[in-house]
Amino acid sequence: MTIKILFSANNENWKRYKAPLQDALDNKSLDYELGRTITPCEVDYIIYAPSSSLQDFSPYAKLKAVLNLWAGVEGVTNNKTLKVPLARMVDSGLTDGMVEWVTGHTLRHHLGIDKHIHGQDGIWRSYVPPLAKDRIVTILGLGTLGTACGIALKRLGFNVRGWSRREKRVDGIICFYGDDQVDSSLMDADIVVLLLPDTPLTQNILNQHTLNLLKRGAFVLNPGRGPLIDDDALLAALDSGQIEHATLDVFRIEPLPQNHQYWSNNKVTVIPHKASETRPKTASQVIAMNIERAENGQELLYLVDRENGY
């Protein structure tokens, strides 16, 4: 019987994903129909952007699973009408792009590249940065993205620490876990990278108390989620010099309003949620693989634990 797959995301995404999804599904030899308008009670799978207009899953009586298009699932985990398994997106293209972004901005701040970019005034200055082995980078979040970033930074010589809610071990990274060890993971760090999901337990994890644990003049990178940072505390820490610079890719409200202080603060680099992006080709392969698994009665890859919210 034909598997009916509803694509529930905006026009722009449909244009980018239609062909790669068809290619990936064709490669699995599935008998399927992929579309944007399918009678709800006939739909088997939904490929889903949490921002789409579909918010009530009740009419989808036959639904077997929801396959999130993005890594972040905070817009759907609390949806009470969703009764079937939900998979996050773990896309190798997204991971590669995130490693490049985090490594690039870590090295940018480590090397003081901004000083050179802003210092083209004819003065021959002599600033040599320390080596990476003399810097501590703490990554909050050791999921697929945080772990991949940590490994890349370790290979470049940085002292890498990681923190996760549940205990994890990663070769070469000093791993901390649980609420008790957040402070130890941040103590005296030069650079902190936020790669946690947005859950009630992670919100404001970077606050006045934790910002003060970092080395004076530390750098903050947030390619994770906006609510991980207490914005007022960060602005105060930038003002006092405790934090030298923050490079932020995500915000509580996106697009970040034009009159927000982050735009005008010269110690902040605002990046319009582009740290990394799910890439249609590799993401479509993940979705096709998960539909094939579900049809074969196997558990979905990257299944969301909705109680923990990720």
Next chain:
Amino acid sequence: MTIKILFSANNENWKRYKAPLQDALDNKSLDYELGRTITPCEVDYIIYAPSSSLQDFSPYAKLKAVLNLWAGVEGVTNNKTLKVPLARMVDSGLTDGMVEWVTGHTLRHHLGIDKHIHGQDGIWRSYVPPLAKDRIVTILGLGTLGTACGIALKRLGFNVRGWSRREKRVDGIICFYGDDQVDSSLMDADIVVLLLPDTPLTQNILNQHTLNLLKRGAFVLNPGRGPLIDDDALLAALDSGQIEHATLDVFRIEPLPQNHQYWSNNKVTVIPHKASETRPKTASQVIAMNIERAENGQELLYLVDRENGY
């Protein structure tokens, strides 16, 4: 008999190197005297900065070897009064720093970080860079530094090509060699990194012809030596848009004169010869090791082939 070691470099270097050199020599259990004023005919070894006032080696009748403090030896290879072996500096601190610098600036240009730094105007732009695997980086020079940088960039996913005068093989890097293959190594490259020594054969290797082989809008990184670039050709290529940006750490005249066009061209980032620096602790260990080898009748490590100039 006491080994007499002359330190021939300026005051600032003496302050930085005296203690680390003593530590390293003490660890080798050598009976030595290290100083800045030793009767020439008694000197066994000279630790040497080519910019120092010592330019005539003739009075050093007992001299066994000259140990260059820096990686670059172009200031001494042509000195006809030098009749004894000369060793370049190959310092793990220098190599690590260079890998960090080259990786950082490659990612900076790859990710378009400057656009974000200069674009803090409240406009939510949507530019997502390609992935590293869609970029070609060509490294001219596969010595210790070029090879280490190539390996680091390959690990991040870049397509890495290398060119060297003599044939070399490096896992994961497409290697070109000899005059005939310079053009092939540069064809359609997105980013070119110069890490060659300054010799009559390498001067102006980046010129009007070779710049035009790169992909339109390519980036140039020069942490090698100033004379590798035909400056007029580079300025013309920046002007035409063939090259989007050049980040230059070395120049024909240093410090770069304040009125030089590079300072005022907003497509050029001038960095005051700080891409990487020999680090006293690790460099002193290399020097002590070489003195020990010479005393034991072994060949020096990093011996310069003065005919080839490196």
